[in-house]
Amino acid sequence: MNVRSRFEEFKVSMRPRVKEWKFMFLRIRKNTLALAGLVIILCFAAIGMLAPILAPVPPDSLDAFKIPKDTEINVLTPNPTPPTLRHIFGTTDQQYDLYYACIWGTLTAFRTGLTVVGISLIVGLLIGTLAAYYGGMLDEVLMRFTDIIIAFPGLILAMALVIAFPAKIPINMSMLFVVIFALVSFLLLALGFSKKLLLVIQGLLMLSLLSIFYYPLILDLNLTRLDKVLIAITLVGWPGYTRVIRGEVLRVKNEDYIEASKASGSTDFGTIFKHIWPNTVYPILIVATLDIGSIVLSAAALSFLGIGAEPDYADWGQIIQRSRAWMSRPEQLIGNMHTFLIPGLFITSFVMGWNLLGDALRDVLDPTLRRR
């Protein structure tokens, strides 16, 4: 009985929100640019998911992301071959198959974009909200810190980070567990959740603390070059999110319903979860969508400069990097145009899809322009 009526209550309380979503989807459907963007992204997603079928992994390959070299034709000719039936997009020098690189590069692109945005978003959300909500000294310190990182020429910082990062990081798992459990118990305390769960978590916390001293669990993490690129771009990118989120939270913080929520006894985190975050999610979503595009571009730029993915990794920027050899000899460059034209088109359309979507979302979700 109790559960049933609570469910009914929930459905009723969600009605206005559902109506808003329906309105939003209607507007997205009507907006041609948004649809175009969505279609492009879905196409790429399809390519990514169908990669093993569209570009089958050679039987003797250990890693799907290693571009196969065609060792049959012209091993002695390092020059790229234009598109033929055998290699649909042609090959680069050293006979790497462009078609394979482009198809599997789609997966790399998705992975890059979503990982970086995901982590930056979480970090930015935590820090930005804390800074904006509690204000004062904490805000000043955190904001100065993010300002410093933003003051940096992003690409150079990323480059420096990629080079500086060691290939092997020994991670002290015990330490990591201690931190995680401490955070979770803090959260549970603040939210006022069940005491039993809290006890369990704190027990695990004690265990991990003990293990640091008696039996530390150390994991050697091997970072591929691509991983380093992802980490570098994340470290350079999170301040951007922090700023945006802080701005939004500040804007919402002074609204009356926040004061009402606090007055009705909601805890700090409760207010943040239930009231502040739902009202700030739209602009953050827009920034995130647009950012996926720039992240992929940055990763491609780093690969182009030579510090991105490994030389035979299936990454769009990496493939274009091979064209650098003819950069100073334009006549040769135009002769080998297919080596960079096609991967570049892949990058451009991928990024354009996300930009179209983000731009259209920005128009659709703009509260002042709705319902005109």
Add this chain to the structure above:
Amino acid sequence: MVSLAAYIIRRLILLVFVILGVTVLIFAITMMFPPEIRAYMYVGNAEQARPGVIEQAIITHGLNDPFYVQYGRWMSQVLQGNLGWSYSSGESVVTAISGRWVFTFEIVMFAAPIIIFVGIYLGVQSAIHRNGLVDHVCRVASIVGWSLPSFWLGLLLISVFSGYLRWVSIGPLANANIDFIAAGIKSHTWATYTGIHVFDGLLNGHPDITLDAVKHCILPVTVIVAIDVALLIRVMRSSMLEALNKAYIITAKAKGLSKKVVYYKHARRNALIPVATLSGMLVAGLLGGLVITETVFSFGGLGSWAAHAALTRDIPAVLGYAILSAVIFVIANLIVDILYAYIDPRIRLE
């Protein structure tokens, strides 16, 4: 009326703190390298293989000392004007920078005004004639422009205009002219007034060199403009739309002012405020170095030098470049803030 001067002083103090913070951050990154790699800074190429040299270098230069000690040592050097030796380019960092900034500046000198003025104009027009032809064209062009990888566009332009049509060559100047200038400097027939070829050509009575410099700038400037003007148009458009919705626009119309005056005098002035900030940051970013563009066009400016330095792990060069970029950025920030306070009287109260 709160004084503009007080505001400027406050911002200057903040600026110092941020620059200090940047230096700490940069230094922290270099400290991520193990001492062995950092020792390479002090040991010449020839001696690196010899046993014991690296260890000796680590001891001599205190590369295992605590963070703050090394930082202090480095900062005192920096403040004396010594930014170290860039072994990837074979000259001191300061020399490397002073020799190369002119090329970067040449490109930015053309690109920045085009981006700002074209961006503002098109943004305002898009907003005024909302959903008109200009608006839709600008919108699509913006999205396409913003999605292009700069290196790809560069390669494309090179292959078409340089490879196929053979209109220009790569680099800041035709090879013949580079030799000409070098010879002229040696024989004292060429005076380097500014270092910027576009100006020096005229000042030395050689307009053909100026023309050549301009010709060589066209492609890199095109790449930068194509990508960055997109952002400016979008921001100007949305800012203008917001301004047009404000209450004082109704007052302006109610006073009998013509549409032109209402749009350009009342709306645009308010709309330019956030755009000014963005433009300042954009120019600062451009001045900091166009790494990709310079690399693709072999322009020999700060950006390509820094990229090469990063690749060859030339730590002093990267450090020096990072400091330069940060200083430029922070100063630009300050100028923008002052401009902001000048345009918008409300800011001076903060």
Add this chain to the structure above:
Amino acid sequence: MSLATVVEVKDLKVNFYTYAGVVEALDGVNVSLREGEILGLVGETGSGKSVTSLSVMMLVPPPGRIEGGAIYVQNDSGREDVLLMNDASLRSMRGKDIAMIFQEPRAYLNPVYTVEDQISEVILVHRKPEFLKNALEVLKKKRRGGTVEASNYRRMLRNPRSLGVRFIQKFSSKKTLKNEVRKEVTKVLKSVEIPDPERVCRMYPHELSGGMAQRVLIAMALACNPKVLIADEPTTNLDVTVQAQILTLVRLLKRDFKSSILYITHDLGVVAQLCDRVAVMYAGNVVETADVFEIFGSPFHPYTRALLESIPNPEKGFKSIPGIVPGLINPISGCRFRDRCSYAMEICQKVKPPFLEVKKDHFAACYLYGGSQ
């Protein structure tokens, strides 16, 4: 004794085309403002008062569109329909023949220009020749009648539209002209009882208090001596003491400048203090218009009656009107007040009552008083 009508709104229809549907904001509004009177336009939020006033100046913002009716104003060329005017005539009318002040004064002033900039702007748009002549007089007196500046002014007077003149306007120093205009600005600020007008001239809108800003708006509206002033709830956002001062000021305007004022408000107390005649609006229609004593003494329309009864009275207690204002998207047929009216009849459900003169100079739109033929 029929007084001249300076503004006559006849059967005005305004629609707003929104995503949610077509909002019929005004459905045949009839208002007339007579010379030298203060007409109060009363109604709840959403009744269409602001839209009516904006329509007079053709300032209705999109997605609104005027779909029918006529608005006659009295200007130099006689009686003209605003809805048929071209752009140039409209611009000439706005600020000079009819001026408007608004509800939240600081939002309606441009934040990046000083008070002087904004007031001198309207003066220069409508009264430039006058001040050019003044400037020339001043220069003649100072024996500088032959200077470049003086010849610039003469050229500006002769052909204000030529390219050369426009160039001169932008780049020459117009010090004397500016001084003359500044004197006028100070004079206007004084007339709205702003203390220390020279200092206020140099201030920016965010530095003004609410009451001060509203006076500045009024000064700006009066700068070109308009015959008609439309005031859209100018005191709603101000506290009561300031409100009293502004109301005194408005009364002064009527007395000294003989302006005709259309005063929009939802506050019946203000109406009682200030207005000569009252027009009551409900859901996009004017339901009753009469002399202020008539309205308060013998209200005819049931809505007016209910409104007056709902004025909080410590002896009689609280009485509110049951029901809510009907939506304007698919408006109900017939009289829009019928669902809340205690006297509703069958015909009220079907046909909208016409706006008739029920008593001498007392109009109402209600079948209780006829019109059902």
